Amino acid sequence: QKEVEQNSGPLSVPEGAIASLNCTYSDRGSQSFFWYRQYSGKSPELIMFIYSNGDKEDGRFTAQLNKASQYVSLLIRDSQPSDSATYLCAVNSSGGFKTIFGAGTRLFVKA
Amino acid sequence: EAGVVQSPRYKIIEKKQPVAFWCNPISGHNTLYWYRQNLGQGPELLIRYENEEAVDDSQLPKDRFSAERLKGVDSTLKIQPAELGDSAVYLCASSLGSSGGASATDFGPGTRLTVL
Secondary structure, eight states: OOSEEEOOOOEEEETTSOEEEEEEESOTTOOOEEEEEEOTTSOOEEEEEEOSSEEEEETTEEEEEETTTTEEEEEESSOOGGGOEEEEEEEEOTTSSOEEEOOOEEEEEEO | OOOOEEEOSEEEEOTTOOEEEEEEOOTTOOEEEEEEEOTTSOOEEEEEEETTEEEEOTTSOTTTEEEEOGGGSOEEEEESSOOGGGOEEEEEEEESOOGGGOSOOEEOOOEEEEEO
């Protein structure tokens, strides 16, 4: 079992729809969770982080964390073509010193 | 504020040749990371520095890879000799601190290495 698992996609949604990206992790002691966006040929950029169970909202982005289920998700409301990218889920190990990345989910937003 | 700087941006070499990558982190960031990203995969940590000390190099293939961070600022990652499977993007990243992962990690633009 991979330490951080994501569906590779591609996930295709129409412009204006909600895109839902999911991630599961294996280390039950993990405390910090991150979502990065990576455009093709570019480096990852942090868009959200979450530490506590529940939802965290930032503009059109909402991160959801369920530690009991070891599940993290990212919702993108009113999806735009410019949101088309690969979204990487990252989890800090229970010691807090190592960040493990998932393989990423490719998102396409159709105009 | 300048971001993480890496050079070169692209490198093409023949197998068995040496190659080196350079990174200058964001000013004041004590923690520096080297990641390798293969096509279609997430970044994989190679080595993490806290100031000048390598605190996690468990994923670094030490038979051919070496790294240094003299004076706790700039860092160099070297591969000698390079193999075909080393073709990837090498990302340098930095953060203010790594304890508990509370600090955001800023990535450099990466060096795309092609080994022929």
